[in-house]
């Protein structure tokens with residue numbers, strides 16, 4: 001039965017993905033992308049994923065190709081295994097057995113440093129400088145902010161790439177005001 005025009009359902013997406021995965025990964029990706037794009041608002045795209053709004057609180061991130069399922073898998077793994085106070089958008093669900101798509105907490109992306117600064121008690125420059133210094137093992141005169149310390153813990157624990165972490169376009173804010181990294185799948 002064609003699904004066109006019906007409402008989005010995560011259960012349905014799950015079922016479609018499970019059915020299609022036996023054929024090829026490309027086909028599973030195509031089917032998930034078609035199902036989502038006919039029902040949800042497309043809110044973002046990067047080199048690895050297409051992102052759709054499920055609700056005000058959740059997004060669906062679908063891999064663009066077989067290589068980019070690794071980004072989804074890495075985010076799911078980090079989200080599951082990292083500290084409760086880690087500054088990340090949490091992954092709520094992932095496609096099984098392959099991470100063709102994930103469902104994550106929805107953030108409002110900061111598209112520039114002033115948006116970060118409005119939501120935070122620090123400048124982007126001080127944040128970036130402190131994270132770089134921390135990763136380089138340098139001591140700084142200023143005490144580390146909570147966000148800097150939590151970011152460094154995340155980076156140390158999961159081998160996140162520095163360029164991913166110090167790109168303001170990878171950060172945003174949740175409804176509760178917490179500042180989170182939402183693009184963290186590119187591990188070294």
Ligand SMILES: Nc1ncnc2c1ncn2[C@@H]1O[C@H](COP(=O)(O)OP(=O)(O)O)[C@@H](O)[C@H]1O
Pocket residue numbers: 043044045046047048049050051059061071089104105106107108109169172182183184185
């Ligand atoms: N959790 C999220 N909440 C809101 N928007 C998001 C979220 N994750 C990604 N996006 C949007 O989708 C775009 C692409 O997602 P991103 O995680 O950067 O994927 P890629 O790995 O392909 O770079 C982002 O630039 C952002 O605009």
Ligand SMILES: [Mg+2]
Pocket residue numbers: 046047183
């Ligand atoms: Mg990105």
